[in-house]
Amino acid sequence: MNFKKLKEDFRQSRLSFHIIFWLVVLLFFMVRDDFEENHTMVASLVYKICIMIPQILASYSLTYILVPKFIYTKKYVRFTILMLLSAYIFSALSRVLIVHVAEPLVRIPPFTQETVAQIFLDVKFLMAHYFPSIYIAALIFLAVQFIVDISKVKQQNLLLEKEKVGAELKMLKTQLHPHFLFNTLNNIYMLSLDNSPKTPESISKLSEILDYVLYRCNTKFVSVTNEISFLENYIALEKLRYDDRLQVTFNTSLEKDIEIAPLILLPLVENAFKHGAGEDSGSPKIDISISYQDTIFTFVVANSIANSTQEGVKESIGLNNIKQQLDLIYPNGYILNIDEKESLFTVTLELTV
Secondary structure, X not given: OOHHHHHHHHHHHHHHHHHHHHHHHHHHHHHHHHHHHOOOHHHHHHHHHHHHHHHHHHHHHHHHHHHHHHHOOOOHHHHHHHHHHHHHHHHHHHHHHHHHHHHHHHOOOOOOOOOHHHHHHOHHHHHHHOHHHHHHHHHHHHHHHHHHHHHHHHHHHHHHHHHHHHHHHHHHHHHHHHHHHHHHXXXXXXXXXXXXXXXXXXXXXXXXXXXXXXXXXXOOOEEXXXXXXXXXXXXXXXXXXXXXXXXXXXXXXXXXXXXXXXXXXXXXXXXXXXXXXXXXXXXXXXXXXXXEEOOEEEEEEEEEOOHHHOOOHHHXXXXXXXXXXXXXXXXXXEEEEEEEOOOEEEEEEEEEO
């Protein structure tokens, strides 16, 4: 018997649903009875309460015992037998309550009464007059409960999906941060080997970056202005290990300050430095632009590439990470275009925000 589920339902503020449901059923049958038999209000109430007791018992036994235990487990024969038996018992109980409880309270004697044995033996009368009203209510209760359960399952699935998305994003970010830190610490290490005066400055920039990554971007969305400042620090840190041969331009055009997912742009900039400045022994160029107009946020990063590094640029770790993050955060709300020409690699990201 699934009494545990019944107890849980009541415990989880489901009592109000059950009370409202049975009050509606009582009101419906009282109105119907009043039109059909012209009973007084008191008589109608007494009769309906006597009928509702078997209705309630039938509804809960069907919803919480018979269906879960026999239908869900595909024991259809047992379900049919027990369903017929319970229908007979509840119909007889309803008739007994009417004859031996309701009628003595509302009828003026003398009047004749059936015995309990006579009631139980008149199966045809019970099935014709009591079974329909009892099990119409029971089936309605079962249907409503089924709809409520489906809604509850959907909510649970949405919550699980949300938790799954959060876990996947966390995993992707843990993949991203070590990758970023490895590159940055390697830069500082190379500067320190050369006793470069730029080492203190690079450590200061790294401190600002870590402060942002660890403490100021732990929400789902952050100000794009903060993201721009973060990227400017990152670019400044990367430029420390290059001489004047590296040319970087960074242009912004924003109608207003908006919010975007944190660190969503970093992999694109990292990719430009890795496959642009990092592999080009000539005069590498990186052009970055950010704009926002009419709900569309556009980020474009273009970098020159050497012929030897053209293969595999599109399949970098950073680009794969950002594709997965965009699918999770902006499903059907982004466009990511990658254009690779002979000496220029361009990534354009558009977000609907």
